[in-house]
Amino acid sequence: MNAADAPGRERGQTLRRRLAYTLLLGYALLMFVPFAWTVITSFKTLPDATRLTVIPDPITLGAWEYTLSRLDPSVVVLFANSVFIAAAVTVTNVAFGSLAGYAFARLRFPGRDALFLIVLATLMIPDQLRVVPVYILFSSVGLTVGAGQYVAVIFVTAVSATSIFLLRQYFLTIPRELEEAARIDGAGFFTTFWRVMLPLATPALAAVTILAFQGAWNGLFWPAVFLSPDSDHWTLPLGLTLFRLTGGQGTNWPPLMATVVIATIPILLLYIVFQRYFVEGIAAAGVKG
């Protein structure tokens, strides 16, 4: 729409517009250059990695082979850990967020406003204030050793105020008539929620799914707190950090860049397919201010 800009009222205007477009396009492309450079570097040899050449010379899969087979712990293990944690956190956020969001939006119960205020108040408490007591609490019940470490990371991010808030706001916009019709047909509150409201909230569910997955997949703070001691439990971001800092991989750039690509590809694919929900989710999360 409105694609046809009033064709060249003045030559100068057209020229200026062309220039502006060129600059804009240049800036947009600049956003991709670092990632493109990462991909290119992952196909280079180490001496070639510091050279400013677009085509690797020689083109080699050496870094990829090294990354996939020789890192300890294996990048496959890191990937599996990341998938497991991100999937679990996403499921809990969507489940708890939609149930609580629906209750806060639609059901009447004593103490509703006070409880919702508590939900919003959690946004004011930074993770860094929580980390010491949470760590002490979790270590006293065995969640800082072995498989408990996964539970710790999942538990502490299992539900966020943002997830509840986004879904509540969306449920508020759905007309009441729809659920009242279901209620008249004798459906209970959970049935109404599951059969009627949840399907109507698909866009908000998609936004929360994406925000939660992205946050968990990319997260570094809680994994660094709970998963650092056992390298078998590392996630991709934690592995990437500790490989470089402690693994002697400091400047072995091609395998590091291959790991960056592996850590980024799932989010990149999500972004390409669900770009709309990323943008809407962020915007909606921002509107609460």
Place this chain on the structure above:
Amino acid sequence: MMRRRAPAHRRPEAIAAYCMVAVPMLIFLLLNIGTFLYAAYISVWNWNIRSGPVDFVGLRNFERILGDPIFQIAIRNSIYYTVVWVPLTMAVGLFLAVVVNQKIRGQTFFRASFYFPAIASSAAITTLWIFLVAPDGFFNEVRGALGLNPLFQLFGFGPHQNWIGDRRTALNSVIVLNAWTTSGTFMLFYLASLQAISREVYEAAAIDGANAWQAFWRITFPLLRPAHFFVATVGMIGGLQLFDQAYIAGSPNGDPVNALMTIVLYLYNALFVQIRPGYAAAVGIVLFVIMFGATLVQRRLFGGTPAS
């Protein structure tokens, strides 16, 4: 009898609602509100990670923190980072939002591109950045190829400047990195508010003979005041919590020579390197007080409803 506001016929509704909110509320009460109080309790003890409280030290942890030169460096770095990074990222984000809000061809493409750097993990993007600004990395090679080295020489930077490894430039390199990746997020925040401004305001201004530049500064910018406030607050809270990039680039020590030591890194260090939970909890309280105070100051300065 219990005091009850819900009439009897609504009781099933209330029970259903409590079931729906029970798990998240328990988690919040335990891991947010509860830990807040627990942190305050831990902070006045010399605490052993295994056996718990050892001896009561009152406010001595706080005295030691505020008197520690490393903590003063951490505070200075976090505040410097926030004060430079927030306005810079806001300016870029606002500029991008205004551009994307125009009726231009390829609007969706531009919006998607500008947000693109924000999708990757801090670990991936920081590792990438360290590679790009390494002594013989992409950035130094490109400026050499473009013949810009004499210009950089003027500021005392050699052709193989180690941007992230030199204490003079480490923190500024992180600022540029995070301004680049976060400007897309700020753009989306601004965009939501820009789209709410009615076109009629601009039409009226155009009739009065205002050009685009004047319209921006006299109309758009002041009308965005709530958005400025929101973005500045979110940015400030995020800035004071700087951890990921400092940890990835500078390890828990904030290398080089504390150039990347931030408040949160200092806390992480106290908890996991020095293993002093009581002390670390006190750092958390100090951080919270700083953040809370800064939010209040910001509200006084920029808050309130605009006169529109």
